[in-house]
Structure formats: C-alpha cells, structure tokens
Amino acid sequence: MDTEVLVVGAGPTGMTLANELRVADVPVVLSDKLSQRSTLSKAGAVQSRTQEVLDQRGLLEPLLALEDFATGGAHFAGVDLPLAHGRHRHPWRSITQVVLEGFLERHLAAHGIHVRRDHELTGLTQDADGVTATFANGQVVRSRYLVGADGGHSTVRSLLGAEFPGRPGTATTVAADVRVRGGDDLVLKHVQSEDGQWARMFPLGTDAQGRPLRRLSLGGRGRSLPRETPVTEDEIREGLRAVYGSRVELLELHYAHRITNAARQAARYRHGRVFLAGDAAHVHLPIGAQGMNTGIQDAVNLGWKLGAAAHGWAPAHLLDTYHAERHPVAAMVLRNVQAQSLLMDTQGSGDPDLAALKDLFVSLLRLPEVQYAIDDMMSGTGIRYPMPGAGEQSLVGLPAPDQDLGPVRAHELLRSGRGVLIDPADRFAKVAALWQDRVDRAGQGTGAQPMLVRPDGYVCWAGDPDELEPALGHWFGEPR
CATH class of the missing domain: 3.40.30.120 (Glutaredoxin)
Structure with missing residues (x-):
C-alpha cells in the first residue's frame, strides 16, 4: 500500500477527513484535480455543531483568531428564529468556505500533509485488499480505503456507477460576491418584491482593501436562466433595483454564477472499500450553508471509523454505521431545503396558496418549541444517531454535553x-x-x-x- 486512505477532493469535507485521519495517526494522501485552491467564497457560514467539532480538535480558537467573523441567529425559509439566539455554545458565524479551506490547508501542511494538486482521477478499481486509483498525470496510488469527497459532479461516484437518485434542477438562482453601497439593515433578511423577485445578502468579511463584501442571492420570477448563462453586472444591478429599489447600489462585482435547485442523494455511502462524503453524497439548493456543514460532519463521523479499521480494532459492523448514521441526516437536509424553497417561493410563482401556507407557518414559528426544534435541525445540534440505548430520555446518540471535568472541559x-x-x-x-x-x-x-x-x-x-x-x-x- 502507498497509504492507508486516499481522499479524493480537497474541499472542506476532504481536508476535515484528512485531519481526522492525522489525529488518528493513520497515513493519508489528499488529492485534488485543481492546480490551486479556489478563491471563491462558495458556502457562507459555519453552524454551531460544526464549530463544536472543530473545537474538539483544537481548531476553533485559531480559526476565530483570523478575523472578527459576523455572527447571527437561525432562520428557516428566511424567517428569523429570535428565541433560538444564544442557545448554543457557539453561534452561527459567517465564515466562508474559502476562508475555512485556507485555514485547514495551512493546518494540514504544518503537520506534513500537503494536497497533491493537478491530480485528476481517471480510474478506480478495488479488490479484497485495497483500492487502486489512477490519475490523468500518470500517478497511481494504492490504498486500503478511498473516500470520494470530490463534489456534486463526483468522479469517484461516476466511476463506481453509484446510484444518485433524486430530482434534477428545475430552476436557477444567482449567487454573487459583491461590494455594495447601502442596505446594512437588510443583511440576513429575505426580501421579496410584489412581482415575485427576491434577494438575500450575507456578510462575507472584507476585500484586500478592508472594504466589506457581501454574498448576494437573487431569484424569483424571470430570474431562472440556463445554468451556463453568464451573470452580468447589468443583471445584478437590475435585480437589486427590482427588490431593494434605491436602497442598495452595486459598486463592484467580484464573482457570480448560477446554481440549481437539484436535490439528489447517493443511495449508498459505502461501496466496499470506497466511501462517498460531502457533496459527492448529497446535493441540494444551498440554504443555511447546510451542504458544507453536513459534509464536514460526514468527515468527522467517518474519520475515526476508518482509523479504527486501519489500526485493526474496528468491530465488523463499524464501517457500515457511517451510511446508517449519515444517510438519514442528509435526507433530512434535502427535505428541509425543499420545504424552505417552497415557503420562500424561490421560483416567484406568486401562488396565493403558498402565501397562505407561509402565513400559517410563520404563526407556528411563534411557539418556542417549534423555534427550538427547527434551530436544532438547522444548527446540527439536534442530530441523534441510531444506536443501542438511544431513546427520548437518553443522551445516547446525541452530541455530548460539554461538561466541566475539573481542570478541563x-x-x-x-x-x-x-x-x-x-x-x-x-x-x-x-x-x-x-x-x-x-x-x-x-x-x-x-x-x-x-x-x-x-x-x-x-x-x-x-x-x-x-x-x-x-x-x-x-x-x-x-x-x-
């Protein structure tokens, strides 16, 4: 074997998994087809449970020391959940994917794990002892296990012929990194115009000159264009006017693309010695940064189990619990994203029945129990894995409470x-x-x-x- 585990894909999921294997003292190779790390913001927030697992590995404090990240509270379908603010040890933070990736890559490099870039996977075979991966540059890596963390268009998943059922994209929305004037009071608010167009802005930190940036989402009636259609500055300006009027003005467009509302999930996360994680296992419309956070949690769940297998003490069933525990979590994410998309009327249908449904839902959200339940779902803190002994009155299956154990937490x-x-x-x-x-x-x-x-x-x-x-x-x- 060249290594115990080959991780294909050096995004947040792949790098988190590489770090988990490092902590478990398991040799790992991390590859990526890109020649350099992306500079695009992509996902825009790190949820409470993800911060807890970063804290478990001593990574949260140095990450938060990078800058003063904006914090916020939970929302569902653009409706704020005020009673949920301050419920968790770590609040929702506006930490973009590009910042997190840079931090994780530097951390791994400091411990001797460097991403093998320009490694485009072209072939994959497995046998009773391991997996052989072939790359376009002629490199061949033999590993005991392989994990595909290579995104929504996963080559690993394609080479496996893995089933990826679900719904294809039926509409697109615009995601753009922008610098704007005005609208400070509109950040983190879902704003919809009378003609069915909508917009939402998130804080993205600052540019090289220290000026604030925002992630802008635009959608609704007339906004769904083919995914490959370029997004222009004029389109962004017109969209801002349609939703915000004169309150928000575009100063600079850094990057923009179109995303679809496709919702798919791999039927199986394990294929012999090959595993799927992150967007390779599940894709959906990005709402609440749940895609990146779910992928990181996939990695944390799988990492210690692969470590146990590599060290020879894993029970026979342990690797199978990865699918059993994580597949239902992503299935719930897909369902809640689809529900939010409907309630937000992301396609701008203007259907009065949808408006009536949202009015009813908003009234239910005034109940504390409803806010807490949805906050637990969105933040990831309410995940309960199916385990022997799990039950409503038991802590089994839940994240461990951070108890005071004298000199340490x-x-x-x-x-x-x-x-x-x-x-x-x-x-x-x-x-x-x-x-x-x-x-x-x-x-x-x-x-x-x-x-x-x-x-x-x-x-x-x-x-x-x-x-x-x-x-x-x-x-x-x-x-x-």
Whole structure:
C-alpha cells in the first residue's frame, strides 16, 4: 500500500477527513484535480455543531483568531428564529468556505500533509485488499480505503456507477460576491418584491482593501436562466433595483454564477472499500450553508471509523454505521431545503396558496418549541444517531454535553481523537483498563454525568452500568 486512505477532493469535507485521519495517526494522501485552491467564497457560514467539532480538535480558537467573523441567529425559509439566539455554545458565524479551506490547508501542511494538486482521477478499481486509483498525470496510488469527497459532479461516484437518485434542477438562482453601497439593515433578511423577485445578502468579511463584501442571492420570477448563462453586472444591478429599489447600489462585482435547485442523494455511502462524503453524497439548493456543514460532519463521523479499521480494532459492523448514521441526516437536509424553497417561493410563482401556507407557518414559528426544534435541525445540534440505548430520555446518540471535568472541559479530552469514558465516581476503572489503548477515562471526583463518548463527540453509553462493557465492545472492538 502507498497509504492507508486516499481522499479524493480537497474541499472542506476532504481536508476535515484528512485531519481526522492525522489525529488518528493513520497515513493519508489528499488529492485534488485543481492546480490551486479556489478563491471563491462558495458556502457562507459555519453552524454551531460544526464549530463544536472543530473545537474538539483544537481548531476553533485559531480559526476565530483570523478575523472578527459576523455572527447571527437561525432562520428557516428566511424567517428569523429570535428565541433560538444564544442557545448554543457557539453561534452561527459567517465564515466562508474559502476562508475555512485556507485555514485547514495551512493546518494540514504544518503537520506534513500537503494536497497533491493537478491530480485528476481517471480510474478506480478495488479488490479484497485495497483500492487502486489512477490519475490523468500518470500517478497511481494504492490504498486500503478511498473516500470520494470530490463534489456534486463526483468522479469517484461516476466511476463506481453509484446510484444518485433524486430530482434534477428545475430552476436557477444567482449567487454573487459583491461590494455594495447601502442596505446594512437588510443583511440576513429575505426580501421579496410584489412581482415575485427576491434577494438575500450575507456578510462575507472584507476585500484586500478592508472594504466589506457581501454574498448576494437573487431569484424569483424571470430570474431562472440556463445554468451556463453568464451573470452580468447589468443583471445584478437590475435585480437589486427590482427588490431593494434605491436602497442598495452595486459598486463592484467580484464573482457570480448560477446554481440549481437539484436535490439528489447517493443511495449508498459505502461501496466496499470506497466511501462517498460531502457533496459527492448529497446535493441540494444551498440554504443555511447546510451542504458544507453536513459534509464536514460526514468527515468527522467517518474519520475515526476508518482509523479504527486501519489500526485493526474496528468491530465488523463499524464501517457500515457511517451510511446508517449519515444517510438519514442528509435526507433530512434535502427535505428541509425543499420545504424552505417552497415557503420562500424561490421560483416567484406568486401562488396565493403558498402565501397562505407561509402565513400559517410563520404563526407556528411563534411557539418556542417549534423555534427550538427547527434551530436544532438547522444548527446540527439536534442530530441523534441510531444506536443501542438511544431513546427520548437518553443522551445516547446525541452530541455530548460539554461538561466541566475539573481542570478541563469535556470537549478538550477529544483532541486526542480517542474515545472518552467520563467516570466521575471512579467506578469503572477495571473495565476501562481493558480498552485503555483506545479509550481515555476522566472526570474522577467531579459532578459530571457518567457517559461514554465516541471520538466524534457523540454519546454511545450513559446510565446503566451493566451496559457499559457491551457498549465498549460494540464501538471500540474486542479488548486487548
């Protein structure tokens, strides 16, 4: 083998996965067909749960030190959720994909992992022992496992012949990085004109001269043009006038393209020794930056499991839990994006029935329970994985609470990439010793709640002492 894992695609998903494998002390090769990293903003925000997993690896603090990123609260279909503001340890932050990619690439390089650029995948075969990948530049890489994190038009997925069912794009909207005058009070607001056109602006930080930039989305009646149609400055100006009148003026267009409302998801995330992650596994209209955040969570879920397999202690079922846990999450994202698109009337139909539906939905959103449920869904903090022992009254399957364990917080213990058994009453030293090569024990003498936490930060046991040893075996294999 040339490496244990080959990751194809060096976007946020691929680089997060490479870092997870690095933390697990697993050799990894990260390739990308581009000759240099994209400078386009692309996704525009990092959600609360994603920030939590970055914090687990010690990456959040240095990322936030880069600049003063704007923060905001949750919304659904452009409707603000004010009661959800401040609910999470880390608020929604306007961190663009290009900033996150640059940060992750520098971090990986500092640890000796450099992206192999100009590597366009052209061939892929697998056998009982590993995967052979062939690139257009003549390079051949042999790995034990391969992960396709190469985007919505994934070559890995195509070479696998993997099913990618769903709906093709039926309409397009404009996404543009712009510098404008005015409209400060309109940022993060969904504004719709009487004739069915709409716009939304997000903060994008500043340009090289320190001037504020915004991501502008334009759509609605008359805005759906073929995807390959160039977006012009005149089109942007006309769209701003149609929705904002004279309140917003275009000063400079940095970049613009058209995106579709296609909604597709791979039928299977695992194909033998090959896995799909991020946009290679699921695509949808970008609302709430859920595509990038879902892809990063895919990587965090898969990384420690591949690490366990590479080190030889993974239970036989462990790699299959990647699909079982992550496929339902992306399916829910596709459903909520489609619901939001309908409520926002992104195609500008002007249908009065849609207006009535949105009025009803807005009235329901006044209920605290509804706001909290939708906020948990959009932020990723409400994800519950199907696990033995999971249930409404249990923490099992949920992200671990960040308990105070004396000198450290719970999330800091996950920086090693190992599992953590929180044992405040010092009851489980004997059983924990059997897995001490892959699970740390902490929290003695604190008032914390006993629980077993996987390397990705999810609780996999809490409560019944008799169930601890079976849980350790289920998630961390046979003891040595």
